[in-house]
Amino acid sequence: MKINLEQLNEMIEMQRQLDEYIMDKQGVEYDTHIAEKISLALFVELGELFNELPSGFKYWKPNAVDNRDKALVEYVDCLHFAMSLHYYKDDEIVTDNLKMFEHNNTNLYENISNIMDSLFHIDPYCNIYTSLLEGILLLGNCLGFTWEEIYKTYIKKNKINYDRQINVKEYMNNGQDIE
Numbered sequence: 001m002k003i004n005l006e007q008l009n010e011m012i013e014m015q016r017q018l019d020e021y022i023m024d025k026q027g028v029e030y031d032t033h034i035a036e037k038i039s040l041a042l043f044v045e046l047g048e049l050f051n052e053l054p055s056g057f058k059y060w061k062p063n064a065v066d067n068r069d070k071a072l073v074e075y076v077d078c079l080h081f082a083m084s085l086h087y088y089k090d091d092e093i094v095t096d097n098l099k100m101f102e103h104n105n106t107n108l109y110e111n112i113s114n115i116m117d118s119l120f121h122i123d124p125y126c127n128i129y130t131s132l133l134e135g136i137l138l139l140g141n142c143l144g145f146t147w148e149e150i151y152k153t154y155i156k157k158n159k160i161n162y163d164r165q166i167n168v169k170e171y172m173n174n175g176q177d178i179e
Contacts, residue, residue, distance in 0.1 A: 001137075001140065001141040001145070001146060001147050002147055003137060003147050004147060004151070007147075007151050011079075011083060011151070011154050011155075011158075012083050012086065012087050014154075014155075014158050015080060015083040015084055015087060015158070016087045018080075018158060018161055018162060018165075019084050019087070019088070021162070021165060022165055025165060030088050035085060035088065038081050038084050038085055039081075039085065041081050042078055042081035042082060042085070045074060045077040045078045045081060046078055048074045048077070049071055049074035049075050049077075049078055051074075052066065052067045052068075052070040052071035052074055053066045053067075053068075053071050053143070054066065068144075071143065072145055072149060072150075072153050073153060073157065075139070075140055075143065075145060075150070075153075076150065076153045076154050076157050077157070078136055078139075079136055079137075079140070079150065079154060080154075080157070080158075080161070082132050082133045082135075082136040083133065085132055085133075086132065086133040115135050115138055115139045115142060
């Protein structure tokens with residue numbers, strides 16, 4: 001997958017703005033406690049992502065059917081949280097120096113299991129969020145999502161996330177969740 005760095009940095013900035021809006025609205029500041037909650041939310045979203053792709057792991061269920069469209073949305077939710085952690089830890093834009101641009105699913109990350117293993121062994125107290133963002137981007141590549149799909153879905157989902165924050169009562173009244 002060829003990642004457009006300009007678009008990736010645009011997405012990180014959009015995520016920063018959304019996070020600031022939410023934190024201001026909730027009266028909280030980013031700290032280690034919030035980072036831990038974001039990390040937990042990321043792992044919940046990873047579970048939701050793979051539940052939309054059951055054929056990849058439910059060997060006991062011969063009729064498992066994947067829902068690629070829903071999986072893409074769940075993947076973008078994962079990306080939201082990974083970018084939140086990246087931005088607040090590193091506070092910098094992504095550059096060509098990131099190792100994710102030096103390989104295509106080879107060497108360190110040979111398959112989805114290797115990527116997931118690396119994500120589950122990330123210590124939230126270390127400076128690892130660049131690696132986390134790389135891992136999530138590589139996961140999207142392994143799952144067959146194109147950069148164009150990811151970018152377009154992120155833009156749509158970011159708007160939905162803002163709308164949900166602004167119109168909480170409307171979403172609750174319509175029976176929609178407000179994740």
